[in-house]
Amino acid sequence: MSAPYAKEQSIAIAAVLKASLVAGKVQNELIGTGGVKKADKSPVTVADYTCQALVSSLIFSHFPEDQIVGEEDSSELNTPENAQTKTSIMRMANEAMTEVLTGDEEAAWADVKSVKRGEQDWLNIIDRGNSVGGPSGRHWALDPIDGTKGFLRGGQYAVCLGLLVDGKVVVGVMGCPNLPLDPKNPEGEKGAIFVAVKGQGAFQRSLTSPELTPIRMSSLSSLSDASFCESVEAGHSDHGTNARIASILGITKSSTRMDSQAKYCSIARGDGDIYLRLPVSETYEEKIWDHSSGSLLVEEAGGIVSDMNGKPLDFSIGRTLKGNKGVIAAEKSIHAEVIKAVQQALQEAKA
Incomplete structure (x- = not known):
């Protein structure tokens, strides 16, 4: 069968x-x-x-x-x-x-x-x-x-x-x-x-x-050993806040920047560890075709993919992820800690 x-x-x-x-x-x-x-x-x-x-x-x-x-x-x-x-x-x-x-x-x-x-x-x-x-x-x-x-x-x-x-x-x-x-x-x-x-x-x-x-995501002994994978274009993700998140987590490695869902592929096989896509606009809605296949790949490789608030991505609403803001992908054991750091960095940015 x-x-x-x-x-x-x-x-x-x-x-x-x-x-x-x-x-x-x-x-x-x-x-x-x-x-x-x-x-x-x-x-x-x-x-x-x-x-x-x-x-x-x-x-x-x-x-x-x-x-x-x-x-x-x-x-x-x-x-x-x-x-x-x-x-x-x-x-x-x-x-x-x-x-x-x-x-x-x-x-x-x-x-x-x-x-x-x-x-x-x-x-x-x-x-x-x-x-x-x-x-x-x-x-x-x-x-x-x-x-x-x-x-x-x-x-x-x-x-x-x-x-x-x-x-x-x-x-x-x-x-x-x-x-x-x-x-x-x-x-x-x-x-x-x-x-x-x-x-x-x-x-x-x-x-x-x-x-x-x-393929599997990398298992990390320490979050400080992790590396980010983020968009090349500053218009696609907030690089400044990403850098602050890295600092909070004690990450010193330089980020790997590449275009497209190749980022999901890269972390799924262990080239990098954390994918950050923080919104640069209050009104922008992520498209479902930009994240559906990549999010499943990471989850099947041992990761969790959520929005910046830790909510699962909701692909059931229509052509966009209008119920979510931003995208965070990381290996299961570190995902919650990454979300905490994201929230801290966002609060600091508002202050």
């Missing part, structure tokens, strides 16, 4: 794998090694829409009754200024249908590949990611390219896909094309896929081999 959500895990891996390979191709062809000017977001636009189209097509092929809460819709693609971008998206999507994966991953795509799709077909598939989510039913939360600025600068980004059943995350798969497979060998093989199913543990694999390797 197969494990719960075995098919969902398999299809999610096949979807994220193909999307990760396409995203890497877009990055190499349209950006290169030097990055692009911040004003030119066309490469990430091509990758975002192409990956959403591909992932959505596979999900709906195997689970036609499911819904997708996706980040993108195609409305902007039908404007004259985006004509070339739309052409690139269609080319990349159709080329992806001709590229062959291996084994089970390729078999998963057989029905999708058997259908010839035109421009409007791909646009319709993109727009099927318009679910509002909610507390009942099956919803896939999809962020086709998480970490826009990382993608544009040639740094870290992630393809993120999580399955929510009745508002609870039960499957999470993330592809990180630029993350070293072995953190101890940063110049070695790049590209990792991270996999978690509720109650079944956390795993990592390469982009080229289906073998899943178990």
Whole structure:
């Protein structure tokens, strides 16, 4: 008898794998090694829409009754200024249908590949990611390219896909094309896929081999030995308060800063220990596609993920985490102490 959500895990891996390979191709062809000017977001636009189209097509092929809460819709693609971008998206999507994966991953795509799709077909598939989510039913939360600025600068980004059943995350798969497979060998093989199913543990694999390797968060003998993992962009998290929290906890190691849900992947396998995302705006609401797959991965790797007040993240409300403020992830034995330090630092900031 197969494990719960075995098919969902398999299809999610096949979807994220193909999307990760396409995203890497877009990055190499349209950006290169030097990055692009911040004003030119066309490469990430091509990758975002192409990956959403591909992932959505596979999900709906195997689970036609499911819904997708996706980040993108195609409305902007039908404007004259985006004509070339739309052409690139269609080319990349159709080329992806001709590229062959291996084994089970390729078999998963057989029905999708058997259908010839035109421009409007791909646009319709993109727009099927318009679910509002909610507390009942099956919803896939999809962020086709998480970490826009990382993608544009040639740094870290992630393809993120999580399955929510009745508002609870039960499957999470993330592809990180630029993350070293072995953190101890940063110049070695790049590209990792991270996999978690509720109650079944956390795993990592390469982009080229289906073998899943178990991962766990680091066990710390002292909080002072911990290290933070936080956003590169100051606009995404309060770096000043983060530094004060480190001081309260006696942490002296420099923070590791990277874009995207790759931070969740990094701490889940022990590269870092604490992920802090403190709000920089009173009104900002975190999106469910930015945290669903990553939070499950950390929890299955031995951690706790909550908001800055220690409340569990509530994915049942809709497209955002409107019931939560901020995100804190840490190994189980230190999470409560981290929350205390966060509260102390926030109170000091108000004084």
